[in-house]
Amino acid sequence: MIDMQQTKIKVNFSRVLGTPLVPLCARAKISKEYSSLFNDAKAIELIEQIDYDFLTLEKSSGDYLLFATAARAMQFDNKVKAYIKEHPHASVVNLGAGFDTGFYRVDNGAIHWYDLDLPEIIEVRKHLLPEMNRTACIANSFLDPGWCQAIKNENGIFMIAGGLFRFFDEAQVRQFFSLIADRLPGSEIVFEAESKSSNDVDGRCGAYGAGWSDEEPEKRDAMQEDCIRALKNGWTILPQSLKSQMIGALTTSTRPQSAEWDDFETWWDQLSAQEKGEAMSDFFFGFTCKCPLEDASEMVAWDDRITVVDQFPLFRDIPRDPSLSMSVRQFMDYTDEKGRIKIVHVRV
Numbered sequence: 001m002i003d004m005q006q007t008k009i010k011v012n013f014s015r016v017l018g019t020p021l022v023p024l025c026a027r028a029k030i031s032k033e034y035s036s037l038f039n040d041a042k043a044i045e046l047i048e049q050i051d052y053d054f055l056t057l058e059k060s061s062g063d064y065l066l067f068a069t070a071a072r073a074m075q076f077d078n079k080v081k082a083y084i085k086e087h088p089h090a091s092v093v094n095l096g097a098g099f100d101t102g103f104y105r106v107d108n109g110a111i112h113w114y115d116l117d118l119p120e121i122i123e124v125r126k127h128l129l130p131e132m133n134r135t136a137c138i139a140n141s142f143l144d145p146g147w148c149q150a151i152k153n154e155n156g157i158f159m160i161a162g163g164l165f166r167f168f169d170e171a172q173v174r175q176f177f178s179l180i181a182d183r184l185p186g187s188e189i190v191f192e193a194e195s196k197s198s199n200d201v202d203g204r205c206g207a208y209g210a211g212w213s214d215e216e217p218e219k220r221d222a223m224q225e226d227c228i229r230a231l232k233n234g235w236t237i238l239p240q241s242l243k244s245q246m247i248g249a250l251t252t253s254t255r256p257q258s259a260e261w262d263d264f265e266t267w268w269d270q271l272s273a274q275e276k277g278e279a280m281s282d283f284f285f286g287f288t289c290k291c292p293l294e295d296a297s298e299m300v301a302w303d304d305r306i307t308v309v310d311q312f313p314l315f316r317d318i319p320r321d322p323s324l325s326m327s328v329r330q331f332m333d334y335t336d337e338k339g340r341i342k343i344v345h346v347r348v
Ligand SMILES: C[S@@+](CC[C@H](N)C(=O)[O-])C[C@H]1O[C@@H](n2cnc3c(N)ncnc32)[C@H](O)[C@@H]1O
Pocket: 016, 017, 018, 019, 020, 023, 024, 095, 096, 097, 098, 099, 100, 116, 117, 118, 121, 140, 141, 142, 143, 161, 162, 163, 164, 167
């Protein structure tokens, strides 16, 4: 997975569910552009070390997605900081850690921090972010009970799961919470939950359009219309410019696991019109959460050992900085008003 011959690290993510490069890119970009809101110097350092076209990723992801992803990190950081203030020697477990540099943002000099991810990601992670005194990597699935025994369980356990549960069915997510209730009772867990409405087409097209500049509202609106028509009518009606944007976006979300990263366009060209239509719809729904949750209280029916500590809209208390584009600010309001994405905090 790692090409050691190169100065920069080349990573092949073909087998990984949900690329960790988007959130890394988001944290670096938002740190660079809005350092008063969020500061992740380590993320900026990391993207310099990885051989990847982050600029294209940035463009295809769109401003809203990048800001929303960084907002999740801001909210998680606040939650971790509050917990470790009360439990300074706690264990913090970052589930589906990817290349998150949360430890560097919140460390109090006493916590124990665990980054858990699939073996192929951990291999790269260890290279980029070597384990230290109080940090450890765990190469395992969060659904495997085996990793629980590696966690120091004397001073409280706090877990974060960013951009992880959305790839799993509700049954699997429930299984995870029951696993924690069995093996590490008393743990607190923070994650983002998406409502069913966050999966609808309008939202996706809107979010997609939000990536376009406010200086060109007609163009942005036309793009959204194109997106909706495309979803209804199929690939052939799309202008080439939008096809390219979609290909860019698809590489980050819905590429088939079997295709090699660099072979994306070859894979795309081989698809039939119908498959392209399906892939496009995957593009819109590729961000679809497989286990939407309208309200955290629903979790109590999953397992009565779950207690809801807190839940609130993703952008709560995050300043609508005037330097953010108008469409990003509008989307923050829209997302919060509709309860599309929530930060959920539970104890098991
Ligand atoms: C969208 S990324 C989010 C990464 C990180 N939480 C962040 O915010 O930067 C999703 C991560 O979940 C990891 N993942 C997917 N399936 C997993 C599993 N079964 N167990 C643990 N991690 C998993 C992926 O490898 C990837 O790093």
